[in-house]
Amino acid sequence: MSAAxxxxxxxxxxxxxxxxxxxxxxxxEDETLERRVAIKRIAAPLAAEGAARSRFLRxxxxxxxxxxxxxxxxxxxxxxxxxxxxxxxxxEGETLAVRLTRATRLAVEDALRIAREVTQALxxxxxxxxxxxxxxxxxxxxxxxxHVKVADFGLARPPRGEDSEATGSGSVVGTxxxxxxxxxxxxxxxxxxxxxxxxxDARWAETVHGREPGGGDGPAPRGSAPADPRHLSxxxxxxxxxx
Numbered sequence: 129m130s131a132a133x134x135x136x137x138x139x140x141x142x143x144x145x146x147x148x149x150x151x152x153x154x155x156x157e158d159e160t161l162e163r164r165v166a167i168k169r170i171a172a173p174l175a176a177e178g179a180a181r182s183r184f185l186r187x188x189x190x191x192x193x194x195x196x197x198x199x200x201x202x203x204x205x206x207x208x209x210x211x212x213x214x215x216x217x218x219x220e221g222e223t224l225a226v227r228l229t230r231a232t233r234l235a236v237e238d239a240l241r242i243a244r245e246v247t248q249a250l251x252x253x254x255x256x257x258x259x260x261x262x263x264x265x266x267x268x269x270x271x272x273x274x275h276v277k278v279a280d281f282g283l284a285r286p287p288r289g290e291d292s293e294a295t296g297s298g299s300v301v302g303t304x305x306x307x308x309x310x311x312x313x314x315x316x317x318x319x320x321x322x323x324x325x326x327x328x329d330a331r332w333a334e335t336v337h338g339r340e341p342g343g344g345d346g347p348a349p350r351g352s353a354p355a356d357p358r359h360l361s362x363x364x365x366x367x368x369x370x371x
Contacts, residue, residue: 134169136208139215141167148280150174150184151211155218158203164220165203169213181212188214190258190281198249200269200279219277225265242268245276253281 133141139156142164146153151171158165174180185205191214192202204215224242227234234242246268250260260267260281269277 134167134208134211134213136167136206136213139165139167150180156215158215164218166216166218167213168216169208169211172211175211184212184214187281190253191216193256194249194252194258196249196252198245198276198278199252200277216279217277219269219271219279221269221271221274223266224268224270227270228265242270242276246278249276249278 133143134154135141136156138158138160140159142155142157144152145155145166151169151174154167154169156165156167157163170180170184174184188202188205191200192205200219201217202214203217206213206215246263250263253260258281260278262280263278267278267280269279271277
């Protein structure tokens with residue numbers, strides 16, 4: 129085993145499958161239950177930061193609290209070698225981002241199905257007062273049967289009354305091109321759910337039109353998403369109601 133791979137009791141680390149700003153994701157074998165899992169470990173420099181640790185734990189709690197077939201399941205949370213980690217469901221497939229590099233746009237029927245499943249996943253989070261705040265193709269996984277699994281709740285807004293310091297009240301969080309106008313302005317209050325809904329609509333437009341909303345380096349301005357937003361809202365609302 130490479131020295132770069134973590135040592136975590138009960139899990140045999142098979143290799144790295146992803147890396148991001150918060151840390152790295154590994155493919156592992158659960159030696160007790162004999163199944164493959166994904167383990168997300170916080171980066172060493174962040175492990176000493178209280179805010180980063182709080183945010184990481186909140187991500188695990190948010191995902192664990194949402195029981196839905198289109199949300200990646202969390203199995204465990206722990207710490208090894210001084211670095212916290214999350215044990216999650218391993219989704220064999222690809223991200224929507226990867227899919228869009230291969231086929232720059234999707235058929236309307238496929239885009240509608242993906243939008244419906246993303247909406248159902250976000251709705252399950254919304255019912256618990258959790259707002260994702262980073263809905264983008266890289267965080268939408270597609271399994272071998274082409275069903276959606278929404279991942280990465282690292283920027284999620286926790287339910288009212290829980291600690292929100294880890295993402296910073298009033299701060300701008302999210303990925304450029306993939307945040308709503310309200311989010312780009314750092315607005316809070318009752319617009320929280322509108323953020324996820326607006327970005328969800330833009331994601332649907334992106335899959336059909338084959339380009340990012342805004343098209344620049346900064347947050348997408350109001351009205352910049354392709355197609356008529358009223359039309360998108362009607363289609364996305366239909367997706368959310370469909371079963």
